[in-house]
Amino acid sequence: MDLHELFVADKAAIRAGWVQELQRSSGNLAGRVTQGELMKRADEMADLLVQALGSSNDQGMETVDFAVLDRFFDEFARDRVEQGFNSEETATFVFSLKRPLFQRIQERFSNDASQLAKLSWQATELVDRLGLRAVGAFQRMREAVIERQQHELLELSTPVVKLWKDVLALPIIGTLDSNRTQIMMETLLTRIAETEAAIAIIDITGVPTVDTLVAQHLIKTVTAIRLMGADCIISGVRPQIAQTIVHLGVDLGEVTTKANLADALALALKRTGVRTSDAGGSTN
Amino acid sequence: MDRIPILRMGDVLLVTIQVDLHDQVAMQLQNDLTTQIQRVGAKGVLIDISALEMVDSFIGRLIADTSSMSKVLDAETVVVGMRPAVAITLVELGVAMPGVRTALNVEKGMALLARSRLED
Numbered sequence: 001m002d003l004h005e006l007f008v009a010d011k012a013a014i015r016a017g018w019v020q021e022l023q024r025s026s027g028n029l030a031g032r033v034t035q036g037e038l039m040k041r042a043d044e045m046a047d048l049l050v051q052a053l054g055s056s057n058d059q060g061m062e063t064v065d066f067a068v069l070d071r072f073f074d075e076f077a078r079d080r081v082e083q084g085f086n087s088e089e090t091a092t093f094v095f096s097l098k099r100p101l102f103q104r105i106q107e108r109f110s111n112d113a114s115q116l117a118k119l120s121w122q123a124t125e126l127v128d129r130l131g132l133r134a135v136g137a138f139q140r141m142r143e144a145v146i147e148r149q150q151h152e153l154l155e156l157s158t159p160v161v162k163l164w165k166d167v168l169a170l171p172i173i174g175t176l177d178s179n180r181t182q183i184m185m186e187t188l189l190t191r192i193a194e195t196e197a198a199i200a201i202i203d204i205t206g207v208p209t210v211d212t213l214v215a216q217h218l219i220k221t222v223t224a225i226r227l228m229g230a231d232c233i234i235s236g237v238r239p240q241i242a243q244t245i246v247h248l249g250v251d252l253g254e255v256t257t258k259a260n261l262a263d264a265l266a267l268a269l270k271r272t273g274v275r276t277s278d279a280g281g282s283t284n
Numbered sequence: 285m286d287r288i289p290i291l292r293m294g295d296v297l298l299v300t301i302q303v304d305l306h307d308q309v310a311m312q313l314q315n316d317l318t319t320q321i322q323r324v325g326a327k328g329v330l331i332d333i334s335a336l337e338m339v340d341s342f343i344g345r346l347i348a349d350t351s352s353m354s355k356v357l358d359a360e361t362v363v364v365g366m367r368p369a370v371a372i373t374l375v376e377l378g379v380a381m382p383g384v385r386t387a388l389n390v391e392k393g394m395a396l397l398a399r400s401r402l403e404d
Contacts, residue, residue, distance in 0.1 A: 185372060186368065186372065189368030189371060189372065190368050192368070192388070193367065193368050193388075196388045196389060196392075197388075198388070198392075220375045220376075223375050223380045224368075224371040224372050224374070224375045225371070226386060227363075227366050227370075227371040227374055227375070227380075227381060227386055228366045228367075228368065228371045228386065228388065229363075229364055229365070229366065229386035229387035229388040229389075229392065229393070230388055
């Protein structure tokens with residue numbers, strides 16, 4: 001008798017044991033999924049498992065074709081990710097199968113030690129593989145979500161705004177990496193070419209940390225802007241960032257920096273020859 | 285062989301690069317320009333590279349060098365109309381062209397030259 005036959009013969013008993021285990025661990029579902037849904041999933045997986053085991057021969061678990069189960073796991077993992085489960089909870093769903101399976105094997109082969117050992121080993125191997133696949137699928141789904149969000153973030157994060165005639169501003173929010181800087185630089189430079197703006201202000205108030213790499217990126221952007229014939233001001237330098245830059249020994253060279261956007265705009269207006277008056281506060 | 289024309293407007297020389305700048309053409313231009321500055325006693329040089337789509341480090345350095353040479357000959361030089369892609373390429377190549385004055389377009393470049401002459 002192999003695992004497949006055992007499964008076919010004792011499916012009802014194993015399923016009942018599994019359901020019991022699931023119910024026991026379902027205390028921490030926190031309303032994210034109903035028991036009914038959980039049972040439906042368990043049934044679905046048990047059916048597919050029997051199907052997959054049927055394709056194996058006596059050689060052990062290497063020959064089992066898990067393709068049918070992979071489709072199930074993908075779907076299962078997608079739901080789990082959406083419902084906000086973590087990988088541990090997802091794995092528990094599969095590993096709950098272990099106890100009922102072992103119980104069945106033990107009951108059936110209590111006087112046949114060699115069969116008991118063989119089947120126990122096969123069962124361990126099977127459940128472990130299933131668990132790994134479930135976690136693997138869960139991980140893939142999570143990564144897909146992260147990748148999508150990163151992509152969206154990249155598109156969201158490079159707005160070039162016009163502050164005044166001939167003055168553009170680019171507020172940066174979040175960490176600057178090479179990829180983002182590249183897109184940021186291209187967007188800003190293209191806009192400068194389009195609008196023939198004389199001054200571009202890069203506001204880094206929303207950049208949490210500045211390391212040598214980020215400083216390097218900023219200097220590159222400023223240099224490119226200067227090469228095109230426009231001026232660049234970096235604003236929103238916080239005290240901590242000023243300290244970091246100096247401690248790191250980064251030479252900002254001729255880059256004009258201002259503490260906040262208002263100062264930068266005032267300087268930009270002065271350079272473009274716009275006269276402002278303090279009295280009214282408004283300038284239009 | 286292609287030769288880049290050098291136009292004279294008062295005491296400013298105007299160079300508009302409309303073709304792909306091969307190494308040979310660029311070196312010829314450097315020669316012609318320095319000779320011309322000396323001959324007419326130009327006080328300003330404006331190099332328009334708005335049609336230039338591709339650069340390598342050699343061309344980048346050559347433009348920077350040309351501008352430094354003009355300065356030695358007492359002619360203020362402005363490079364105008366650099367495209368975004370060209371600017372990014374030069375920065376990535378590490379050719380930052382320190383000391384070269386730049387402007388967004390010919391008009392602003394001319395204004396810059398006029399201003400710097402006033403300051404003298």
